[in-house]
Amino acid sequence: MATKVLVVDDSAMSRKMMIRSLPEGWDVEVSQAANGKEALEAYHAGKAEVMFLDLTMPIMDGYQTLEVLQKEGLDCFVIVVSADVQPEAEERVKKLGAMAFIKKPVNTEKVTEILKEYGIL
Amino acid sequence: MSISFRTVSHLNEDQRDALAEIVNIGMGQAGAALAQVLGEFVILSVPRIRLVDSQAVPETLAELVGAETTVSAIRQPFHNHLHGEAIVVYDEHGCRDLADIMGHDECTDERVEQELLLDIGNILAGASLKGVGEQLQAEITFSPPSILATHVPVERLLDPEALDWSYSLLIEVNFTLEARRFKGHLLIMLSEDSIDTLVRDIDAFLESL
Numbered sequence: 001m002a003t004k005v006l007v008v009d010d011s012a013m014s015r016k017m018m019i020r021s022l023p024e025g026w027d028v029e030v031s032q033a034a035n036g037k038e039a040l041e042a043y044h045a046g047k048a049e050v051m052f053l054d055l056t057m058p059i060m061d062g063y064q065t066l067e068v069l070q071k072e073g074l075d076c077f078v079i080v081v082s083a084d085v086q087p088e089a090e091e092r093v094k095k096l097g098a099m100a101f102i103k104k105p106v107n108t109e110k111v112t113e114i115l116k117e118y119g120i121l
Numbered sequence: 122m123s124i125s126f127r128t129v130s131h132l133n134e135d136q137r138d139a140l141a142e143i144v145n146i147g148m149g150q151a152g153a154a155l156a157q158v159l160g161e162f163v164i165l166s167v168p169r170i171r172l173v174d175s176q177a178v179p180e181t182l183a184e185l186v187g188a189e190t191t192v193s194a195i196r197q198p199f200h201n202h203l204h205g206e207a208i209v210v211y212d213e214h215g216c217r218d219l220a221d222i223m224g225h226d227e228c229t230d231e232r233v234e235q236e237l238l239l240d241i242g243n244i245l246a247g248a249s250l251k252g253v254g255e256q257l258q259a260e261i262t263f264s265p266p267s268i269l270a271t272h273v274p275v276e277r278l279l280d281p282e283a284l285d286w287s288y289s290l291l292i293e294v295n296f297t298l299e300a301r302r303f304k305g306h307l308l309i310m311l312s313e314d315s316i317d318t319l320v321r322d323i324d325a326f327l328e329s330l
Binding site for chain 1: 135138139141142145146148149150152153156162163165166167256327330
Protein backbone atom coordinates (compact mmCIF):
# COMPACT_ATOMS: atom_id res chain seq x y z
CA MET A 1 0.00 0.00 0.00
CA ALA A 2 1.23 3.47 -0.82
CA THR A 3 2.73 5.43 2.08
CA LYS A 4 0.75 8.58 2.84
CA VAL A 5 3.11 11.52 2.69
CA LEU A 6 2.19 15.06 3.70
CA VAL A 7 4.36 17.96 2.55
CA VAL A 8 3.88 21.09 4.66
CA ASP A 9 5.37 24.40 3.53
CA ASP A 10 3.99 27.89 2.93
CA SER A 11 5.96 28.11 -0.30
CA ALA A 12 4.45 26.30 -3.27
CA MET A 13 7.89 26.16 -4.88
CA SER A 14 9.36 24.63 -1.78
CA ARG A 15 6.65 21.97 -1.70
CA LYS A 16 7.36 21.22 -5.33
CA MET A 17 11.09 20.89 -4.62
CA MET A 18 10.33 18.60 -1.70
CA ILE A 19 8.03 16.37 -3.74
CA ARG A 20 10.61 16.14 -6.50
CA SER A 21 13.21 15.13 -3.93
CA LEU A 22 11.25 12.06 -2.85
CA PRO A 23 13.17 8.94 -3.88
CA GLU A 24 12.19 7.41 -7.19
CA GLY A 25 10.27 4.22 -6.87
CA TRP A 26 8.96 4.97 -3.37
CA ASP A 27 5.26 4.14 -3.48
CA VAL A 28 3.62 7.25 -2.03
CA GLU A 29 0.36 9.14 -1.97
CA VAL A 30 1.30 12.81 -1.56
CA SER A 31 -0.85 15.53 -0.01
CA GLN A 32 0.13 19.13 0.60
CA ALA A 33 -0.53 21.77 3.25
CA ALA A 34 0.49 25.44 3.32
CA ASN A 35 0.64 25.88 7.12
CA GLY A 36 0.35 24.02 10.38
CA LYS A 37 -3.40 24.37 10.58
CA GLU A 38 -3.88 22.76 7.18
CA ALA A 39 -1.32 20.15 8.13
CA LEU A 40 -3.27 19.13 11.23
CA GLU A 41 -6.46 18.89 9.20
CA ALA A 42 -4.75 16.60 6.69
CA TYR A 43 -3.19 14.59 9.54
CA HIS A 44 -6.59 14.12 11.19
CA ALA A 45 -7.96 13.02 7.84
CA GLY A 46 -5.38 10.24 7.83
CA LYS A 47 -3.21 11.70 5.10
CA ALA A 48 0.09 11.74 6.97
CA GLU A 49 2.06 8.65 7.82
CA VAL A 50 5.18 10.60 6.98
CA MET A 51 5.17 14.39 7.28
CA PHE A 52 7.77 16.74 5.83
CA LEU A 53 7.32 19.87 7.94
CA ASP A 54 8.66 23.39 7.37
CA LEU A 55 9.24 25.54 10.48
CA THR A 56 8.78 29.18 9.48
CA MET A 57 5.18 29.50 8.28
CA PRO A 58 2.34 31.96 8.78
CA ILE A 59 -0.87 31.10 10.71
CA MET A 60 0.68 28.13 12.52
CA ASP A 61 4.39 27.41 12.38
CA GLY A 62 6.21 24.10 12.54
CA TYR A 63 6.94 24.26 16.27
CA GLN A 64 3.29 24.88 17.12
CA THR A 65 2.27 22.04 14.82
CA LEU A 66 4.67 19.66 16.57
CA GLU A 67 3.36 20.74 19.97
CA VAL A 68 -0.20 19.88 18.99
CA LEU A 69 0.87 16.58 17.45
CA GLN A 70 2.81 15.69 20.59
CA LYS A 71 -0.13 16.52 22.86
CA GLU A 72 -2.40 14.34 20.76
CA GLY A 73 0.06 11.45 20.92
CA LEU A 74 2.08 11.69 17.76
CA ASP A 75 1.15 8.97 15.32
CA CYS A 76 3.22 10.06 12.37
CA PHE A 77 6.86 10.16 11.32
CA VAL A 78 7.81 13.84 11.17
CA ILE A 79 10.84 15.06 9.27
CA VAL A 80 11.45 18.78 9.68
CA VAL A 81 12.67 20.51 6.53
CA SER A 82 13.91 23.96 7.37
CA ALA A 83 15.88 26.99 6.28
CA ASP A 84 16.38 27.78 9.96
CA VAL A 85 19.64 25.91 10.39
CA GLN A 86 20.48 26.85 14.00
CA PRO A 87 21.65 23.75 15.88
CA GLU A 88 19.15 24.64 18.59
CA ALA A 89 16.29 24.53 16.10
CA GLU A 90 17.13 20.89 15.44
CA GLU A 91 17.36 20.12 19.17
CA ARG A 92 14.01 21.77 19.81
CA VAL A 93 12.07 19.99 17.10
CA LYS A 94 13.51 16.65 18.16
CA LYS A 95 12.35 17.31 21.72
CA LEU A 96 8.93 17.99 20.24
CA GLY A 97 8.92 14.59 18.59
CA ALA A 98 10.38 15.17 15.15
CA MET A 99 12.50 12.22 14.06
CA ALA A 100 14.85 14.00 11.71
CA PHE A 101 15.92 17.39 10.43
CA ILE A 102 16.80 18.24 6.86
CA LYS A 103 18.41 21.56 5.98
CA LYS A 104 17.06 23.42 2.97
CA PRO A 105 17.62 23.34 0.07
CA VAL A 106 16.51 19.71 -0.07
CA ASN A 107 17.74 17.11 -2.49
CA THR A 108 16.99 13.44 -3.15
CA GLU A 109 20.23 12.23 -1.55
CA LYS A 110 19.49 13.86 1.80
CA VAL A 111 15.89 12.62 1.83
CA THR A 112 16.84 9.09 0.81
CA GLU A 113 19.52 8.91 3.47
CA ILE A 114 17.11 9.88 6.24
CA LEU A 115 14.37 7.54 5.05
CA LYS A 116 16.82 4.65 4.89
CA GLU A 117 18.30 5.49 8.27
CA TYR A 118 14.90 5.15 9.89
CA GLY A 119 13.93 2.10 7.90
CA ILE A 120 11.08 3.79 6.06
CA LEU A 121 12.58 3.03 2.70
CA MET B 122 9.52 54.40 -16.38
CA SER B 123 7.88 51.88 -18.64
CA ILE B 124 10.62 49.29 -18.10
CA SER B 125 10.13 49.18 -14.36
CA PHE B 126 6.38 48.89 -14.67
CA ARG B 127 6.80 45.99 -17.05
CA THR B 128 9.02 44.34 -14.45
CA VAL B 129 6.57 45.00 -11.68
CA SER B 130 3.68 43.45 -13.50
CA HIS B 131 5.91 40.49 -14.30
CA LEU B 132 6.62 39.51 -10.73
CA ASN B 133 3.93 36.88 -10.75
CA GLU B 134 2.79 34.61 -7.95
CA ASP B 135 5.34 31.89 -8.74
CA GLN B 136 8.22 34.35 -8.95
CA ARG B 137 7.21 36.03 -5.70
CA ASP B 138 6.93 32.67 -3.98
CA ALA B 139 10.32 31.55 -5.31
CA LEU B 140 11.94 34.81 -4.25
CA ALA B 141 10.52 34.49 -0.74
CA GLU B 142 11.85 30.95 -0.47
CA ILE B 143 15.29 31.87 -1.80
CA VAL B 144 15.44 34.73 0.67
CA ASN B 145 14.16 32.47 3.43
CA ILE B 146 17.10 30.12 2.94
CA GLY B 147 19.60 32.99 2.81
CA MET B 148 18.12 34.58 5.94
CA GLY B 149 18.14 31.21 7.68
CA GLN B 150 21.89 31.10 7.27
CA ALA B 151 22.12 34.65 8.58
CA GLY B 152 20.02 33.70 11.60
CA ALA B 153 22.27 30.74 12.36
CA ALA B 154 25.35 32.97 12.12
CA LEU B 155 23.72 35.46 14.49
CA ALA B 156 22.73 32.71 16.93
CA GLN B 157 26.30 31.47 16.97
CA VAL B 158 27.78 34.90 17.71
CA LEU B 159 25.22 35.82 20.37
CA GLY B 160 24.81 32.37 21.85
CA GLU B 161 21.04 32.85 21.86
CA PHE B 162 18.16 31.32 19.99
CA VAL B 163 17.03 33.47 17.09
CA ILE B 164 13.46 33.56 15.83
CA LEU B 165 13.09 34.28 12.13
CA SER B 166 10.07 35.85 10.46
CA VAL B 167 8.48 34.99 7.14
CA PRO B 168 9.98 37.23 4.41
CA ARG B 169 7.93 40.20 3.24
CA ILE B 170 8.37 41.55 -0.28
CA ARG B 171 7.40 45.01 -1.52
CA LEU B 172 7.89 46.53 -4.96
CA VAL B 173 7.62 50.28 -4.66
CA ASP B 174 8.35 53.58 -6.28
CA SER B 175 11.54 54.79 -4.60
CA GLN B 176 9.66 57.85 -3.33
CA ALA B 177 7.57 55.44 -1.26
CA VAL B 178 10.59 53.73 0.33
CA PRO B 179 10.39 55.69 3.64
CA GLU B 180 6.72 54.88 4.23
CA THR B 181 7.30 51.26 3.23
CA LEU B 182 10.15 51.04 5.73
CA ALA B 183 7.85 52.47 8.37
CA GLU B 184 5.22 49.86 7.50
CA LEU B 185 7.75 47.02 7.75
CA VAL B 186 9.61 48.20 10.86
CA GLY B 187 6.70 49.86 12.67
CA ALA B 188 5.66 53.50 12.32
CA GLU B 189 7.34 56.08 14.55
CA THR B 190 9.93 53.60 15.79
CA THR B 191 13.27 55.14 16.70
CA VAL B 192 15.95 53.18 14.94
CA SER B 193 19.63 52.89 14.20
CA ALA B 194 20.82 51.25 11.01
CA ILE B 195 23.79 50.16 9.01
CA ARG B 196 24.00 49.83 5.24
CA GLN B 197 26.09 47.52 3.13
CA PRO B 198 26.04 48.15 -0.62
CA PHE B 199 26.40 45.16 -2.91
CA HIS B 200 27.15 45.01 -6.60
CA ASN B 201 28.31 42.77 -9.40
CA HIS B 202 25.49 40.53 -10.63
CA LEU B 203 22.91 42.27 -8.46
CA HIS B 204 23.11 45.84 -7.29
CA GLY B 205 21.52 47.36 -4.24
CA GLU B 206 21.86 47.76 -0.50
CA ALA B 207 21.51 45.48 2.47
CA ILE B 208 20.24 47.48 5.44
CA VAL B 209 20.08 46.25 9.00
CA VAL B 210 17.68 48.23 11.18
CA TYR B 211 17.75 47.98 14.97
CA ASP B 212 15.16 49.37 17.31
CA GLU B 213 16.17 51.05 20.56
CA HIS B 214 16.19 47.81 22.53
CA GLY B 215 18.45 46.29 19.92
CA CYS B 216 21.56 48.17 20.89
CA ARG B 217 21.08 47.78 24.64
CA ASP B 218 20.50 44.05 24.30
CA LEU B 219 23.48 43.63 22.01
CA ALA B 220 25.73 45.50 24.42
CA ASP B 221 24.49 43.35 27.27
CA ILE B 222 25.00 40.09 25.41
CA MET B 223 28.45 41.07 24.24
CA GLY B 224 29.46 41.94 27.78
CA HIS B 225 29.45 45.73 27.67
CA ASP B 226 27.98 47.50 30.68
CA GLU B 227 26.06 50.12 28.84
CA CYS B 228 25.45 51.30 25.36
CA THR B 229 26.34 54.87 26.21
CA ASP B 230 29.68 54.94 24.44
CA GLU B 231 28.90 55.91 20.89
CA ARG B 232 31.96 54.24 19.44
CA VAL B 233 31.18 50.92 21.13
CA GLU B 234 27.59 51.15 20.00
CA GLN B 235 28.52 51.79 16.38
CA GLU B 236 31.02 48.96 16.36
CA LEU B 237 28.39 46.55 17.65
CA LEU B 238 25.82 47.65 15.10
CA LEU B 239 28.37 47.29 12.31
CA ASP B 240 29.69 43.90 13.44
CA ILE B 241 26.27 42.32 13.87
CA GLY B 242 24.95 44.01 10.73
CA ASN B 243 27.88 42.70 8.74
CA ILE B 244 27.19 39.14 9.90
CA LEU B 245 23.50 39.34 9.00
CA ALA B 246 23.93 41.09 5.66
CA GLY B 247 26.94 39.01 4.61
CA ALA B 248 25.42 35.62 5.41
CA SER B 249 22.09 36.38 3.80
CA LEU B 250 23.52 37.84 0.60
CA LYS B 251 25.88 34.92 0.33
CA GLY B 252 22.98 32.50 0.78
CA VAL B 253 20.84 34.24 -1.83
CA GLY B 254 23.77 34.41 -4.27
CA GLU B 255 24.55 30.71 -3.87
CA GLN B 256 21.06 29.66 -4.74
CA LEU B 257 20.86 31.92 -7.77
CA GLN B 258 24.39 30.90 -8.70
CA ALA B 259 25.17 34.57 -8.92
CA GLU B 260 28.25 36.30 -7.71
CA ILE B 261 27.46 39.12 -5.31
CA THR B 262 30.25 41.22 -3.88
CA PHE B 263 29.73 43.70 -1.10
CA SER B 264 31.39 46.81 0.20
CA PRO B 265 32.20 47.23 3.89
CA PRO B 266 29.24 48.26 6.05
CA SER B 267 28.79 51.80 7.28
CA ILE B 268 26.46 53.53 9.71
CA LEU B 269 23.36 54.80 7.96
CA ALA B 270 21.89 56.66 10.93
CA THR B 271 21.57 56.34 14.68
CA HIS B 272 18.54 57.15 16.81
CA VAL B 273 16.28 58.57 14.11
CA PRO B 274 12.58 58.00 13.42
CA VAL B 275 12.27 55.18 10.87
CA GLU B 276 10.50 57.56 8.49
CA ARG B 277 13.70 59.59 8.23
CA LEU B 278 16.12 56.68 7.83
CA LEU B 279 16.41 56.83 4.06
CA ASP B 280 16.17 59.83 1.82
CA PRO B 281 14.53 58.71 -1.43
CA GLU B 282 16.35 61.53 -3.23
CA ALA B 283 19.62 59.79 -2.38
CA LEU B 284 18.61 56.63 -4.23
CA ASP B 285 19.80 56.70 -7.80
CA TRP B 286 17.03 54.47 -9.06
CA SER B 287 13.34 55.14 -9.30
CA TYR B 288 11.92 51.73 -8.42
CA SER B 289 12.94 49.50 -5.55
CA LEU B 290 12.34 45.94 -4.53
CA LEU B 291 12.35 45.63 -0.74
CA ILE B 292 12.66 42.29 0.97
CA GLU B 293 12.40 42.19 4.76
CA VAL B 294 13.00 39.54 7.39
CA ASN B 295 13.21 40.24 11.09
CA PHE B 296 15.20 38.54 13.79
CA THR B 297 14.07 38.47 17.39
CA LEU B 298 15.77 36.92 20.40
CA GLU B 299 13.49 34.76 22.43
CA ALA B 300 14.47 35.90 25.90
CA ARG B 301 14.88 39.58 25.07
CA ARG B 302 13.19 42.51 23.43
CA PHE B 303 15.84 42.68 20.71
CA LYS B 304 14.51 43.05 17.21
CA GLY B 305 16.58 43.52 14.09
CA HIS B 306 15.26 43.87 10.56
CA LEU B 307 17.30 42.89 7.56
CA LEU B 308 16.23 44.57 4.37
CA ILE B 309 17.57 43.85 0.94
CA MET B 310 16.84 46.72 -1.40
CA LEU B 311 17.37 46.05 -5.07
CA SER B 312 17.84 48.68 -7.73
CA GLU B 313 15.50 48.93 -10.67
CA ASP B 314 17.86 47.34 -13.20
CA SER B 315 18.63 44.50 -10.80
CA ILE B 316 14.93 43.66 -10.53
CA ASP B 317 15.00 42.57 -14.18
CA THR B 318 18.14 40.52 -13.58
CA LEU B 319 16.61 38.93 -10.49
CA VAL B 320 13.41 38.03 -12.33
CA ARG B 321 15.47 36.34 -15.07
CA ASP B 322 17.46 34.47 -12.41
CA ILE B 323 14.30 33.32 -10.68
CA ASP B 324 12.83 32.09 -13.95
CA ALA B 325 16.02 30.14 -14.66
CA PHE B 326 15.88 28.75 -11.13
CA LEU B 327 12.23 27.73 -11.51
CA GLU B 328 12.93 26.14 -14.87
CA SER B 329 15.75 24.10 -13.39
CA LEU B 330 13.37 22.48 -10.89
